[in-house]
Amino acid sequence: MDLRHLRYFVMVAEEGHITRAAERLGIQQPPLSRQISQMERELKVQLFRRLPRGVSLTSAGQAFFSEAKAILSRLDHAVETAQRTARGEQGTLCIGIAPTAPFNPLVPLAIRSFRETFPRVSLILQEGLSNEIVGQFEREQMDVAFVRARQIHAEGVSVAALQEEPLVAALPSRHTLARTRTKPLQLRSLSSDSFIMIGPPGTGLYDETVAACRAAGFVPRLGQPAPRITSTLGLVAAGLGIALVPSTLQGARMTGVVYRRLQDPTPKAFLGLAWRRSNPSPILRNFLGLVRGMAERRAPEHHRAAKTANDDRSRT
Amino acid sequence: MDLRHLRYFVMVAEEGHITRAAERLGIQQPPLSRQISQMERELKVQLFRRLPRGVSLTSAGQAFFSEAKAILSRLDHAVETAQRTARGEQGTLCIGIAPTAPFNPLVPLAIRSFRETFPRVSLILQEGLSNEIVGQFEREQMDVAFVRARQIHAEGVSVAALQEEPLVAALPSRHTLARTRTKPLQLRSLSSDSFIMIGPPGTGLYDETVAACRAAGFVPRLGQPAPRITSTLGLVAAGLGIALVPSTLQGARMTGVVYRRLQDPTPKAFLGLAWRRSNPSPILRNFLGLVRGMAERRAPEHHRAAKTANDDRSRT
DNA sequence: TCCATGCCATACCTCAAAGGTATCAAGATC
DNA sequence: GATCTTGATACCTTTGAGGTATGGCATGGA
Numbered sequence: 027m028d029l030r031h032l033r034y035f036v037m038v039a040e041e042g043h044i045t046r047a048a049e050r051l052g053i054q055q056p057p058l059s060r061q062i063s064q065m066e067r068e069l070k071v072q073l074f075r076r077l078p079r080g081v082s083l084t085s086a087g088q089a090f091f092s093e094a095k096a097i098l099s100r101l102d103h104a105v106e107t108a109q110r111t112a113r114g115e116q117g118t119l120c121i122g123i124a125p126t127a128p129f130n131p132l133v134p135l136a137i138r139s140f141r142e143t144f145p146r147v148s149l150i151l152q153e154g155l156s157n158e159i160v161g162q163f164e165r166e167q168m169d170v171a172f173v174r175a176r177q178i179h180a181e182g183v184s185v186a187a188l189q190e191e192p193l194v195a196a197l198p199s200r201h202t203l204a205r206t207r208t209k210p211l212q213l214r215s216l217s218s219d220s221f222i223m224i225g226p227p228g229t230g231l232y233d234e235t236v237a238a239c240r241a242a243g244f245v246p247r248l249g250q251p252a253p254r255i256t257s258t259l260g261l262v263a264a265g266l267g268i269a270l271v272p273s274t275l276q277g278a279r280m281t282g283v284v285y286r287r288l289q290d291p292t293p294k295a296f297l298g299l300a301w302r303r304s305n306p307s308p309i310l311r312n313f314l315g316l317v318r319g320m321a322e323r324r325a326p327e328h329h330r331a332a333k334t335a336n337d338d339r340s341r342t
Numbered sequence: 343m344d345l346r347h348l349r350y351f352v353m354v355a356e357e358g359h360i361t362r363a364a365e366r367l368g369i370q371q372p373p374l375s376r377q378i379s380q381m382e383r384e385l386k387v388q389l390f391r392r393l394p395r396g397v398s399l400t401s402a403g404q405a406f407f408s409e410a411k412a413i414l415s416r417l418d419h420a421v422e423t424a425q426r427t428a429r430g431e432q433g434t435l436c437i438g439i440a441p442t443a444p445f446n447p448l449v450p451l452a453i454r455s456f457r458e459t460f461p462r463v464s465l466i467l468q469e470g471l472s473n474e475i476v477g478q479f480e481r482e483q484m485d486v487a488f489v490r491a492r493q494i495h496a497e498g499v500s501v502a503a504l505q506e507e508p509l510v511a512a513l514p515s516r517h518t519l520a521r522t523r524t525k526p527l528q529l530r531s532l533s534s535d536s537f538i539m540i541g542p543p544g545t546g547l548y549d550e551t552v553a554a555c556r557a558a559g560f561v562p563r564l565g566q567p568a569p570r571i572t573s574t575l576g577l578v579a580a581g582l583g584i585a586l587v588p589s590t591l592q593g594a595r596m597t598g599v600v601y602r603r604l605q606d607p608t609p610k611a612f613l614g615l616a617w618r619r620s621n622p623s624p625i626l627r628n629f630l631g632l633v634r635g636m637a638e639r640r641a642p643e644h645h646r647a648a649k650t651a652n653d654d655r656s657r658t
Numbered sequence: 659t660c661c662a663t664g665c666c667a668t669a670c671c672t673c674a675a676a677g678g679t680a681t682c683a684a685g686a687t688c
Numbered sequence: 689g690a691t692c693t694t695g696a697t698a699c700c701t702t703t704g705a706g707g708t709a710t711g712g713c714a715t716g717g718a
Contacts, residue, residue: 027417029345030676045694057677059695069421071428075622076695078685085623086428093420097413101343104409105385112387112402306391307401346705361665373706375666392666394714661718668711675703682697688690 029101031065032094034058035073039091043080114308116146121313122159122171122300123151125224125255126231129274130297132188132324133172136317143316147309155225163302169310170301174230174272178300186314188321190294192273193238195286196258198265204284211286213242213293220249220267222258230296235270238293259283272297345417347381348410350374351389355407359396430624432462437629438475438487438616439467441540441571442547445590446613448504448640449488452633459632463625471541479618485626486617490546490588494616502630504637506610508589509554511602512574514581520600527602529558529609536565536583538574546612551586554609575599588613 034051038058041047048058066073073087083091110116127133141149154162156175162168163180171178178185195211197204201219203211217239223232239246249267252258255278258269263282272295276285299317301310350367354374357363364374382389389403399407426432443449457465470478472491478484479496487494494501511527513520517535519527533555539548555562565583568574571594574585579598588611592601615633617626 027345027421029343029348043694053676054678055695056679056697060697061676063696069424071424073424079693081695084428085433085625086424089427089433090420090424093416093423097416097420100409100413100416104406104413105343105387107409108385108387108389108402108406111405112400117401117405309401359665369705370707371666372668372708376668377705379667395664397666659718661716663715663717665714666712669709670707671709672705672707674705676701677703678699678701680698680700683695685693685695687692 027065027068029098031061032098034061035065036091036094036098038062038074038081039083039087039094041080042082110146112308114147114310114312115144117307117309118148118150119170119307119309119313120150120152120162120168122154122162122168122173124155124159124172124174124230125153126174126272126275126295127172127297129255129277130189130191130272131274132297132317132321136320139320140313140316144309144312155229157226157229159300163300166302166305169305169307170299170313173298173300174296175233175300176230176296176298180302182303183300184303185298185300186318187296187298188317189297189324191297193234193270193288193293193295194273194276195288196262196269196271196275197284197286198262198268199282199284200265201268201284203286210289210292213238213288214244216268217242217244217246219247221246222249222261222267222269223251224255224258224269225253226251231271234293234295238270241291241293271295343381343384345414347377348414350377351381352407352410352414354378354390354397355399355403355410357396358398426462428624430463430626430628431460433623433625434464434466435486435623435625435629436466436468436478436484438470438478438484438489440471440475440488440490440546441469442490442588442591442611443488443613445571445588445593446505446507447590448613448633448637452636455636456629456632460625460628471545473542473545475616479616482618482621485621485623486615486629489614489616490612491549491616492546492612492614496618498619499616500619501614501616502634503612503614504633505613505640507613509550509586509604509609509611510589510592511604512578512585512587512591513600513602514578514584515598515600516581517584517600519602526605526608529554529604530560532584533558533560533562535563537562538565538577538583538585539567540571540574540585541569542567547587550609550611554586557607557609587611 034047037051038044038047041050044059044062045055048055051058062074071086071090072084073090074081075084107116121137123133137149137151140147152168154171156173156178159168159171159173160178160180163178163183173185176185195216203215221235223235225232227233236246250261252261255271255275258271259278259280261267262269263280270293299314301314350363353367354360354363357366360375360378361371364371367374378390387402387406388400389406390397391400423432437453439449453465453467456463468484470487472489472494475484475487475489476494476496479494479499489501492501511532519531537551539551541548543549552562566577568577571587571591574587575594575596577583578585579596586609615630617630
């Protein structure tokens with residue numbers, strides 16, 4: 027049997043009239059007549075009763091009719107779903123988010139904008155540090171991630187720069203340098219403090235912090251490591267050390283913590299978008315396009331220069 | 343698009359290999375290749391990625407794949423449903439039942455046997471007197487009914503006789519004639535009693551009772567009319583009158599009611615099956631066949647003679 | 659580097675079957 | 689009984705599905 031048969035059958039059933047159904051189908055009556063009786067022979071079921079005027083469904087025909095209509099509409103639906111999926115408008119996208127990323131307004135803005143543009147895509151948001159995200163990319167459990175690391179050490183994963191934001195020092199409010207809030211701080215002046223790090227070496231902020239201190243001429247003394255950004259600030263507030271954090275973190279006010287800008291050359295925190303280049307998901311393409319477009323609009327002059335990837339063939 | 347396309351697509355998706363899929367489909371590789379790409383062109387969606395070895399579904403292809411499989415299996419299901427419906431094995435049958443009919447074992451036996459033989463047919467059982475059933479037949483709300491009336495006064499409704507059972511007298515236990523339980527009673531001897539009737543004139547038992555009394559040489563005095571058989575027996579037990587009831591009613595023992603057989607010529611209660619001759623439902627055919635076969639097996643000698651209908655063209 | 663292999667795509671041919679035209683047959687209608 | 693309506697049948701045309709032969713591309717081993 028053929029979909030044509032189903033379509034013809036449904037039309038005849040709805041019209042109750044082969045000639046009229048043929049007209050609406052844009053064919054002649056005899057072929058339609060033949061298709062119907064052929065279908066009946068194939069199913070070994072009489073679908074219509076031939077009346078003096080027109081035809082009417084038998085009970086078997088009625089049963090088949092409702093199924094046939096459902097099948098046809100389901101097919102239409104399937105086609106639309108496939109097309110939407112191909113256009114990246116439907117499906118699932120798994121987004122990794124570095125713990126400090128959501129403080130940068132670009133991240134929530136991008137996600138909200140994507141949701142609005144592609145309402146049929148369901149997003150799975152997953153917090154994770156760069157090193158945790160590596161594994162997820164390799165297991166193909168993640169499509170894209172907002173990261174703080176300039177490179178992700180996994181085969182075929184690119185990182186596109188979105189923004190560079192200044193690092194600021196988070197100090198306990200009783201710290202001697204916490205008084206003069208307006209003047210930028212010399213990073214050197216923190217060389218004897220303990221640095222509270224988020225996550226192990228290899229993650230974005232860890233590496234940026236160490237690099238910044240090196241550039242300022244000292245090796246940071248490592249304090250208590252903290253698993254999450256909130257606990258980092260908690261430890262700072264408790265006076266257990268200081269931390270360098272992206273400036274947007276200042277949005278997270280915490281009693282007992284004071285933020286101080288740093289003097290030139292201001293160390294920078296990186297915010298980037300990582301994805302597997304071989305991932306063909308059209309949803310991913312849409313997401314990359316939207317987020318990168320957004321980042322360019324917000325900082326067009328930085329973008330080109332900062333754009334990078336973990337290997338030379340950085341075209342998506 | 344065609345069902346063939348769907349089937350081919352599913353096979354290729356399952357094999358991940360056009361050549362192998364073609365083999366399993368019993369066709370050559372080139373036509374299959376063409377059908378697939380034709381389908382992709384028609385849907386304007388790339389369903390497969392061509393790999394060096396074989397093909398793999400794109401995300402759109404995956405979305406379409408699960409739908410396609412569901413559609414195909416639903417189609418199979420639809421065909422089976424239609425065939426079962428045509429054979430009268432699936433659907434709905436609305437059965438009317440006269441209030442006194444279920445006491446005759448034939449009725450519950452027939453219904454149970456039908457249920458077991460055709461488990462996919464859902465039965466709607468509806469109690470009703472002959473005169474109520476007429477309207478339901480005319481509105482095509484009823485397919486078949488166990489009735490006590492020998493004729494149903496509705497156009498095109500036939501009644502087939504199933505059984506004739508003796509009428510017995512239901513007497514209050516304090517009735518003078520309730521003592522001698524073994525000897526059959528003269529119907530005449532009840533001529534001065536009030537008769538409790540179930541339902542109005544035109545219903546089966548009413549007419550049979552009046553006819554029996556007429557034959558015995560008197561016109562029955564009508565007592566309180568009763569809507570249901572149970573209330574009839576209640577009124578008898580209360581001493582408000584007597585009733586003639588089918589002998590199988592004796593199964594419904596009720597304190598205060600005594601049953602007495604009647605002397606020859608024993609008046610008879612009729613049990614028949616009514617249906618619209620123009621009703622083409624195959625389920626109805628099956629039901630008629632099963633019940634009539636059952637009745638013949640239980641009373642083969644009565645059946646032929648008693649068979650009747652409300653007009654001359656009594657073939658189904 | 660080159661050849662063999664595996665696999666999909668393309669070109670061209672054949673033939674089944676879908677659609678078209680003409681006409682018949684059976685009821686309904688007046 | 690003539691006419692209309694409507695589905696069925698006969699026969700022809702044409703579309704397109706399937707077959708055969710072959711090309712093209714990537715992989716993998718010598």
